[in-house]
Amino acid sequence: MKRFLKIFKVAFISIYKNRTRSLLTMLGIIIGVGAVIMTISAGEGATLEVENQISGLGTNLLMIQTKSEHKAGINVRMGRPINEKDFDILKKNSVWMPQLSPLVAIGAQAIGPSGYKSTMVYGVSYDYFYITSRALQTGSFFTEDDVRTAKKYCVIGQTIREELFPGEDPIGHQIRIDKVPFTVLGLLTEEGSGGMQDMDDIILAPYTTIQNRLYGHQNGYTMIMASALSEDHIADAEMEASELLRESHKIMDGDEDDFEIMTQIELQEITGNVTGILTILLGAVASISLIVGGIGIMNIMLVSVTERTREIGTRLAIGARESDILTQFLIEAIVLSLVGGILGIVFGILGNQIIYKVTGFFIPTVGYSILIGFGFSALVGVAFGYFPARKAAKLNPIDALRYE
Amino acid sequence: MPAKKVIETKKLNRIFKNGEIEVHALTDIDMIIEEGEFVAIMGASGSGKSTLLHIIGCLDRATSGEYDLDGVQVNKLGKNQLADVRNQKIGFIFQSYNLLARTTALENVELPLIYDRTGQFPNSKELAQKALEQVGLADRIYHKTNELSGGQQQRVAIARALVNNPALILADEPTGNLDSKASIDIADLFVQLNNEGKTIVMITHEPEIAQFAKRMIYLRDGQIISDKMIEKRSTKAFALKELEKPVETP
Ligand SMILES: Nc1ncnc2c1ncn2[C@@H]1O[C@H](COP(=O)(O)OP(=O)(O)OP(=O)(O)O)[C@@H](O)[C@H]1O
Numbered sequence: 001m002k003r004f005l006k007i008f009k010v011a012f013i014s015i016y017k018n019r020t021r022s023l024l025t026m027l028g029i030i031i032g033v034g035a036v037i038m039t040i041s042a043g044e045g046a047t048l049e050v051e052n053q054i055s056g057l058g059t060n061l062l063m064i065q066t067k068s069e070h071k072a073g074i075n076v077r078m079g080r081p082i083n084e085k086d087f088d089i090l091k092k093n094s095v096w097m098p099q100l101s102p103l104v105a106i107g108a109q110a111i112g113p114s115g116y117k118s119t120m121v122y123g124v125s126y127d128y129f130y131i132t133s134r135a136l137q138t139g140s141f142f143t144e145d146d147v148r149t150a151k152k153y154c155v156i157g158q159t160i161r162e163e164l165f166p167g168e169d170p171i172g173h174q175i176r177i178d179k180v181p182f183t184v185l186g187l188l189t190e191e192g193s194g195g196m197q198d199m200d201d202i203i204l205a206p207y208t209t210i211q212n213r214l215y216g217h218q219n220g221y222t223m224i225m226a227s228a229l230s231e232d233h234i235a236d237a238e239m240e241a242s243e244l245l246r247e248s249h250k251i252m253d254g255d256e257d258d259f260e261i262m263t264q265i266e267l268q269e270i271t272g273n274v275t276g277i278l279t280i281l282l283g284a285v286a287s288i289s290l291i292v293g294g295i296g297i298m299n300i301m302l303v304s305v306t307e308r309t310r311e312i313g314t315r316l317a318i319g320a321r322e323s324d325i326l327t328q329f330l331i332e333a334i335v336l337s338l339v340g341g342i343l344g345i346v347f348g349i350l351g352n353q354i355i356y357k358v359t360g361f362f363i364p365t366v367g368y369s370i371l372i373g374f375g376f377s378a379l380v381g382v383a384f385g386y387f388p389a390r391k392a393a394k395l396n397p398i399d400a401l402r403y404e
Numbered sequence: 405m406p407a408k409k410v411i412e413t414k415k416l417n418r419i420f421k422n423g424e425i426e427v428h429a430l431t432d433i434d435m436i437i438e439e440g441e442f443v444a445i446m447g448a449s450g451s452g453k454s455t456l457l458h459i460i461g462c463l464d465r466a467t468s469g470e471y472d473l474d475g476v477q478v479n480k481l482g483k484n485q486l487a488d489v490r491n492q493k494i495g496f497i498f499q500s501y502n503l504l505a506r507t508t509a510l511e512n513v514e515l516p517l518i519y520d521r522t523g524q525f526p527n528s529k530e531l532a533q534k535a536l537e538q539v540g541l542a543d544r545i546y547h548k549t550n551e552l553s554g555g556q557q558q559r560v561a562i563a564r565a566l567v568n569n570p571a572l573i574l575a576d577e578p579t580g581n582l583d584s585k586a587s588i589d590i591a592d593l594f595v596q597l598n599n600e601g602k603t604i605v606m607i608t609h610e611p612e613i614a615q616f617a618k619r620m621i622y623l624r625d626g627q628i629i630s631d632k633m634i635e636k637r638s639t640k641a642f643a644l645k646e647l648e649k650p651v652e653t654p
């Protein structure tokens with residue numbers, strides 16, 4: 001034990017005497033660990049963000065649309081549009097979809113008392129609010145009755161309020177959507193951007209009104225939105241909708257659907273692919289930073305190998321045992337890796353915080369990134385600090401002294 | 405009572421193999437050195453002096469032959485035991501000092517005591533300081549290696565060789581990198597240490613330094629060709645006077 005303490009002291013003195021080399025080695029480790037933590041965490045952060053946005057849509061969500069196909073980069077609608085008849089059949093027969101809402105979407109110009117904005121207007125039924133779990137900040141939703149009687153009421157998102165009613169209460173005021181006047185009944189709570197678009201840059205109105213006034217009836221609905229009874233029954237709901245629509249569309253067994261049903265699961269698969277690619281990309285960046293850090297450490301260690309081999313020769317010549325040398329170098333390597341690794345972790349976490357402060361993109365520091373970064377750097381540090389020393393310690397003292 | 409044998413070698417051979425080429429650096433060396441001797445080893449470059457001293461100093465192993473050091477059969481020792489022998493019985497001095505860089509004289513001298521396993525040197529700092537005083541460097545103990553002259557560095561190396569009170573002091577061209585004046589000082593230091601009872605074996609190329617020893621062994625092509633006592637030993641005063649003689653130019 002006393003011996004170990006002595007060697008421990010030797011190792012610390014050696015680190016201190018060679019502080020430039022020690023600092024450069026630690027720098028390599030710091031960069032390696034920090035970069036790995038930051039890149040892996042950024043990947044995880046992006047994945048988390050996308051997942052949040054998807055579940056923000058409502059986890060039980062089903063979207064039933066006319067089948068579309070990619071042709072020369074454009075979505076071309078195939079087959080019959082989804083229409084009122086489809087909706088009625090689903091509404092009447094569905095067991096697994098308690099909430100169903102038509103959705104007709106148009107791009108339109110909305111004009112308020114103090115401003116205007118081009119925006120998306122969704123014609124929906126009352127069920128839509130359940131399906132997407134949107135809540136109100138003030139005011140009220142339009143009712144089932146308002147939908148049936150095609151009232152010119154609407155509910156607006158926060159972005160619209162900011163543009164059309166800056167600093168004012170919009171409730172009860174009139175806005176014009178493509179020249180048609182609507183009364184604002186409610187103001188939605190802020191949602192943030194969901195999927196591809198800003199979920200606050202939105203106006204919701206009864207679909208009947210939108211069809212009557214703006215969209216027309218000949219094209220049916222943009223889609224039918226539904227929510228499954230529970231998350232466990234999304235597949236049942238999808239099957240049910242498919243069977244009902246195939247029957248109603250008189251599609252023969254073996255023929256393809258002329259509609260498509262997107263569920264949360266499929267959305268997650270699509271975005272999962274995207275974030276998967278992102279993770280691979282960031283993983284590659286992380287690997288590169290690890291390699292760069294590793295090469296840095298390796299270079300410093302290898303450059304000093306001649307001096308260190310001579311030092312080992314001297315120590316052996318005056319009576320150090322091989323194990324004394326190995327203990328010393330192992331302690332040196334571990335201490336440098338440990339201190340460098342801890343500083344690297346601090347650097348990585350601080351980096352994540354700084355990115356959050358500057359860009360507002362929240363990066364959760366993931367545990368395994370710390371493990372990977374730390375593990376790798378420790379490995380490199382110990383491998384390049386310890387193994388050349390081990391080789392030197394096995395030499396005849398005189399060969400170590402003569403080393404060039 | 406016959407003096408104790410510190411070194412006894414029998415038919416010591418050292419063959420270096422580099423691929424196909426074999427170099428017989430030492431051939432059948434038989435040698436006995438007793439306690440209290442001061443031996444100078446001389447010989448042309450490549451004659452095997454260093455090789456012999458490395459084997460004696462347990463820094464290298466003989467290819468064949470026997471070697472007893474202070475009653476211990478060195479051939480039979482393992483790696484760790486050899487390290488312990490180097491630590492306890494031998495003080496080795498190199499031509500190129502081999503001090504640790506960026507390290508003070510005191511720390512360098514203390515180094516052998518760090519690796520001591522016998523526990524007989526609890527006061528390593530005091531011992532190191534004493535050894536440095538012994539070589540005349542009392543005022544330089546906190547100087548770093550690079551702040552010392554060549555002669556001073558060699559004195560630090562000698563102090564390091566002395567600090568563990570070894571049975572044997574081995575020096576491979578200790579004055580090889582020093583000027584004449586500094587060389588004489590070092591040789592005189594060896595004489596003093598020898599007078600205090602230390603057994604010393606020293607390689608040198610300089611006859612006037614060899615003359616400080618009591619006995620001279622001459623090597624050629626890895627063999628001992630002459631081994632005799634020195635009749636008229638040099639002293640510091642004499643050597644310095646010789647140094648001051650004007651060089652005769654024809
Ligand atoms: N590691 C080695 N590998 C191969 N040959 C060696 C090795 N070390 C020494 N030799 C050879 O052994 C012979 C003796 O070398 P050694 O170093 O003992 O000579 P020396 O008498 O000390 O010479 P010098 O006075 O120049 O120091 C030389 O021919 C040398 O080339």
Ligand SMILES: [Mg+2]
Pocket residue numbers: 453454455576
């Ligand atoms: Mg030599």
